[in-house]
Amino acid sequence: MSRVVRSSAKHLAQKLLGQSDVRGFARRQKLWISKKIYRRPVAIADLRQCLIDLGVTPGRTLWLQSSWNEFYNVPLRPSEMIELLRDLLGPNGTLAMPAFPIDQDPDRVFLVDRAPVYTGLLCEVFRRNPDTRRSIHLSSSVCAVGPNADYLLKDHHLTLMPWGRDSPFCRLAELDARMLGMGAGFNFMTPLHATECLLFDEIPFFRRVFDGTIRYRWKTAGGETGEHEYMRRTGDIRPQRLRRHFGPDICIDARLSNLRILAADAKPFIERAVTLGRRGITMYIQPVPRPELFNSSKGSIA
Template identity: 85%
Template sequence: MYRAFRTTVKRLAQKLTGQSDVRGFVRQQKLWLSKRIYRRPVSIAELRQRLIDLGVTPGRTLWVQSSWNEFYNVPLRPSEMIDLLRDLLGPGGTLAMPAFPIDQNPDKLFLVDRAPVYTGLLCEVFRRYPDVRRSIHLSSSVCALGPNADFLIRDHHHTIMPWGKDSPFCRLAELDARMLGIGAGFEFMTALHAAECLLFDEVPFFRGVFDGTIRYRWQRANGETGEHEYRRRIGDIRPKRLRRHFGPDICANARLSNLRILAADAKPFIERAVTLGRRGITMYIQPVPKPELFVPSKQSTN
């Protein structure tokens, strides 16, 4: 019934707007309006200092999710933004970004070192940087550059849970990484998904957000090939439902002209998501989060 209702609403919105991609149309309209409201240029020096204030410091591991559409007041090209981040991190720092493939057809060969990403222009430019390492994962691949890059990405294709133990996302927490959402808010923070993976065995509800597995073949540029299988997520989410539970003790917020930046340390961020999940507080609306589904399983290994 819920899915039928959503389909009806979607069709009505498509008819009213004359657009097949209603969400994309709404985003375009918001961006159009934002450009007329926020016109103050952001200097490179100003951006640099704000990033330092938010914890981008030498030697750290930094995770960045972004929307390049929001950089219209920043006088930098994507490559220059990447260079700025790398300069702040120094030679001992590691930069990582999502590299989720555009084409996730499991019947096709996943070309790890060539497949373009849908996670934004900054991520795609970063993927093409010299010496960048990319994890092998058809749905949730990650790119990284720096001393901790290998540790972050090397075991992703050995995991059954996309965002669970030994994935780059949980390893961000192990490295005490800083996470930034630049022009991409709280709802885009992929680390939220670590909760359903870490609680899969413990809390029955989270077993319901996965259905079966996906198996695919992969190949690296050096000719190395293999197969990987991971659990398929089917649940429907509304991440903003969790935002009020991540206060200033977890998430810092800043703004430069139109550009919003969210910053958080990976470990407490993921720990908070897991704690909330145990309490039955989740971003999932489908399956319906009924209280009885959050009673811990007796066979829990966590």
Template identity: 30%
Template sequence: MEEELTESEITEQLAELGIEPGGTVLMHASMRSVGKVKGGPVSVLNALRHLLGPDGTLVVPTFTSDNSDTSSAHQEKIRGLSDEARVKFCENMPPFDPATTPSTGMGVLAETVRCHTNSTRSAHPQTSFAALGAQAAKITQGHRLDCHLGKHSPLARLYDMRAHVLLLGVGFDRCTAFHLGEYRVIDPPRRKYRCVIRKDGLRQWWEYEDVALDDSDFGRLGEDFERVSASGAVRKGRVGSASCRLLSFVDAVDYAQSWLLEHRATGYGRSPQC
């Protein structure tokens, strides 16, 4: 029988990976990859907060890709429905509420952060972030509804703070920081998005234009980033059963910007998640 990891063991392993007091960390995580932990995701969260200390901040994506009629998640939900059933489904979609709307596909650890009493969450109805710690409010405030992951999003604040990215049992294909590189190329492709919001107390559809997000090649981008990065830019280790990486947010974004310019002459927006 697989032994349960204790909170102290998780803390020790995260410290070896490089989590330090006062840091700001954007985390993507898979508890399934970590394995059995005594106390579950709460113990992992406690370990991270203990290491970051009172001056540190933990940030997680709390995206709601199914709050849309332009996303792949939405298309999967309505697959096989009649035209009438599709219309009814869209009419019954609830508006995004940062206080109560659960994230979609972000994992139980991200949801544990989102549901924490002291967490704050940004207001974007499709690509929100939740944060805990000293800089939580600064990171999450001002997330414009027409900017998924660009200069008016928490990613830009994390870049300015020289944060780190923790990939806890997940690969580079989950590295949201790379999306900021998409915004920083010259004249990135754009597309229309639609989602459900509540404005002036009324449920309504919100349509806007933003960069055409595409994570389909992030795995390859990450492999190249890791291969050419200077020593220390990507730290590798294990937490429980999970292979983990801790990387420089600034280095990841800067490399993504140059890599995307070289490797994406055409073909942006192939994977509409929002």
């Protein structure tokens, strides 16, 4: 479907529905219907055992992306959900979540320890935990707590590629991290973006999904200040296009009442995404992924 056709369809849907945010409206309608169908409360013991079965075990590094709207049958507050995860991981485990700032205006100073996130209520509650640390990145920062938190976060503001080498996302693979999507699903698995960073120099197509750089200033609560410049990603994506390529050898699906949970190990997950990228299989629909753009070019991987 061309960009013109998609744009026309979007404007038509906005007019018919009387909504400017068609996707948001669709999500709210889906949630409303789900609440009518799925009414069974989730027992905490069942949730705990499900998480253990999905790899949330002592000493692991866990990456969690979530949609708290989908936890309506789970009788826990966000802080209690975080406590449950940390209890399962134990003192030697590390918990990490996305902490992408709501305000990404590069003309304003990014207040690392204060800027709220748009990645969900659970992430925001986690960010506010006194023990939680946050990486310095205006668009793709990450929060973490635990023994591996420093390694995950410390170099994010030194990277040019938001999800590339030395970013928290690629370091998840190095740490044999387990990834969970709770109520968020495959579409929200941010480590998929490692592909365009790792293949930036190798595959011409992935150079087209970036357009210049963004430079901003940052400041921590302790008074540290600095500047950081990173590549600006553009384009239009449909991550669900890749889902069929991530079978049970990579991704496991589970469900408790309405709550869907997706689990995967970071290393094979990212490796599969990169392999697909080399074959011209991508979540991008803009720029158009023309086959000739996936011929390997000289250069090292970014």
